[in-house]
Amino acid sequence: MIGLSKLERRFSEVSKSWIETPKEKNWLNPSSEGFAPIISKIKIKEIHSIEETLKKYKTRILDNWDNSVCKEFNEGTWKRTTNLIEAVLKNLWYIDINIHIPIILPYYDSSFDIHWENETFHLTVNIPSVLNQPVDLYGQKIGSPEYELEVLTHYDLVETVINSWLKEIL
Amino acid sequence: MVEGNPLKWEVEPPENFLGNDFLYRGVKKFLWSEWPNLKKIYPNFFTVDQTEKGLSVDWSKYCFPEDTLNRFPCPNLTMYGIVQLNVGELRECVRQNNFLIKIEHKPIRVATEILKINRGHTLLTNFNKEGKLRIRTRIKVELSKIAKWAHNMNPILNHIEEFNHHYI
Numbered sequence: 001m002i003g004l005s006k007l008e009r010r011f012s013e014v015s016k017s018w019i020e021t022p023k024e025k026n027w028l029n030p031s032s033e034g035f036a037p038i039i040s041k042i043k044i045k046e047i048h049s050i051e052e053t054l055k056k057y058k059t060r061i062l063d064n065w066d067n068s069v070c071k072e073f074n075e076g077t078w079k080r081t082t083n084l085i086e087a088v089l090k091n092l093w094y095i096d097i098n099i100h101i102p103i104i105l106p107y108y109d110s111s112f113d114i115h116w117e118n119e120t121f122h123l124t125v126n127i128p129s130v131l132n133q134p135v136d137l138y139g140q141k142i143g144s145p146e147y148e149l150e151v152l153t154h155y156d157l158v159e160t161v162i163n164s165w166l167k168e169i170l
Numbered sequence: 171m172v173e174g175n176p177l178k179w180e181v182e183p184p185e186n187f188l189g190n191d192f193l194y195r196g197v198k199k200f201l202w203s204e205w206p207n208l209k210k211i212y213p214n215f216f217t218v219d220q221t222e223k224g225l226s227v228d229w230s231k232y233c234f235p236e237d238t239l240n241r242f243p244c245p246n247l248t249m250y251g252i253v254q255l256n257v258g259e260l261r262e263c264v265r266q267n268n269f270l271i272k273i274e275h276k277p278i279r280v281a282t283e284i285l286k287i288n289r290g291h292t293l294l295t296n297f298n299k300e301g302k303l304r305i306r307t308r309i310k311v312e313l314s315k316i317a318k319w320a321h322n323m324n325p326i327l328n329h330i331e332e333f334n335h336h337y338i
Contacts, residue, residue: 057204066200103206105214113214113307124213126307138307150308 050089050101054082057104066108074110074129080155081112081127087159088166097170121169123149125158137161141169176287179277186231187273189258193227193292194238194320196250202325208251209324211317213310215253221305224274224293227255232290235320241286251325259316267312270296 058078065073081104092099102123105113114125116139123139134152141147149165197215205212216225228238235252239245257273264271272295278288285291297305319325 061204064200064203066198069198070200103204103212105204105212106200107214108200108217108219113310115212122311124307124311128304133304136304136307138311150306152306 046093047090050086053101054085054104058082061104061106065106070106070108071110071129076131077110077112077127077129081114084125084127084155084159084162085114088162091159091163092166092170095167097167099166099170121166123162123166125162127155139165144169176277176279176289179279179289181277182275184273184275186275187229187257187292189256189261191257192230192254192320193257193260193273193294194230194233194235195225195227195253195255196238196242197253197325199249199325202251208327209319211253211314211319213307213314215314215317216310218305221294221297224276224295225297227292227294228288229275229290229292230254233288235323237288237290238320239323241288247323247326248328249325252320252323253317254320254323255313255317260313263312263316267308269309269312271309272296 062073085102085104089099089101100116100118102114102116105115107113109129111129112127114123114127116123119142121139121141123137126136128135135155135158137149137151137153137158139149147165147169149161151161153161195216197211201214201217202208202212220226235254238252239247239250242250244250260271260273263269274293274295276291276293278285278291281287297309
């Protein structure tokens with residue numbers, strides 16, 4: 001069991017989203033203002049698993065990058081893709097919504113699909129390689145057509161759309 | 171399959187594509203290398219730029235999946251898998267989703283540097299009515315649901331790749 005001293009972090013080291021507590025919970029202890037809330041061992045492991053998984057994806061995709069047909073690997077598009085995944089997963093895991101790390105599917109033009117799929121739902125999010133092109137999302141809750149999601153929207157709004165939809169269906 | 175004189179091959183109308191027919195297409199390793207389950211097909215089994223003039227497929231009336239594979243410069247299953255789309259399922263998918271996709275027979279009568287003669291060559295066209303070089307995610311996802319690997323045409327990972335794929 002990891003001791004408290006290893007889990008406690010100062011506020012400045014932890015991003016704000018981890019400090020804001022949901023209304024129904026209040027485990028932020030005001031008497032220890034110099035310290036962030038205790039982050040459970042499980043959550044640290046899971047955050048670490050996102051980073052590790054995304055690194056492995058990138059390594060494998062680059063290993064298989066086909067320069068004879070593909071445009072140059074676009075670091076900016078990759079960053080937008082992985083930032084979105086991290087943001088969504090942290091947001092949902094924080095409120096105990098159990099969702100797996102999605103896969104990333106590459107295209108020749110260095111755009112990427114973020115793809116979630118299990119027995120409950122599927123959701124595919126295309127992150128274009130052209131910066132000002134909208135993000136294209138399509139998702140379904142299996143067996144419930146009324147929850148179908150089909151949206152074309154700006155990148156800055158995608159996280160909100162995904163979080164809202166997943167919270168509703170999961 | 172009797173080929174005849176390629177220069178006399180006629181373009182056949184869409185209604186000649188029967189519900190039990192298949193359309194075959196090669197999927198290059200770059201696209202399937204990230205698929206966690208190589209028994210199923212994922213939405214990136216074709217790419218947008220490949221649909222600009224129509225997505226090339228081979229019609230089962232004149233082609234076997236092996237023919238599609240053998241047209242590639244490196245015709246082996248460690249580089250390509252061959253996907254099949256059933257024509258009946260494709261039409262149903264198009265109908266249910268109000269897609270505008272059409273099936274157009276386009277035999278290749280004369281070989282070029284890139285293309286070999288191919289009586290079964292067919293184009294899936296009209297992926298995007300605006301003609302823009304972007305396919306809606308919905309189209310890719312719905313087509314991937316009805317796509318399957320042709321018989322014995324699943325791609326193959328080599329030993330080390332298989333280990334990395336599942337365990338790393």
